[in-house]
Amino acid sequence: MKTTLKVQGMTCGHCEAAVKGALENISGVSHVDVHLTSGKVDVTHESEVDVQALRDAVENQGYDIVE
Numbered sequence: 001m002k003t004t005l006k007v008q009g010m011t012c013g014h015c016e017a018a019v020k021g022a023l024e025n026i027s028g029v030s031h032v033d034v035h036l037t038s039g040k041v042d043v044t045h046e047s048e049v050d051v052q053a054l055r056d057a058v059e060n061q062g063y064d065i066v067e
Contacts, residue, residue: 003051005041006066007058010034015063022057029054039066 016034019041023032028046043054055065
């Protein structure tokens with residue numbers, strides 16, 4: 001399963017690493033692609049992973065999810 005999150009506030013490699021690391025720590029997440037220019041994060045995960053958990057992980061790093 002793939003979920004794309006629109007993340008506001010990512011501007012550099014540190015931002016990319018923080019978001020990617022937080023998402024990869026969630027059980028069931030198999031791959032994360034962060035696209036700084038578009039602000040999109042593609043998360044490949046098992047179907048039982050709660051999308052809210054993905055959102056929370058990003059927000060806990062200090063970034064906002066854009067609807």
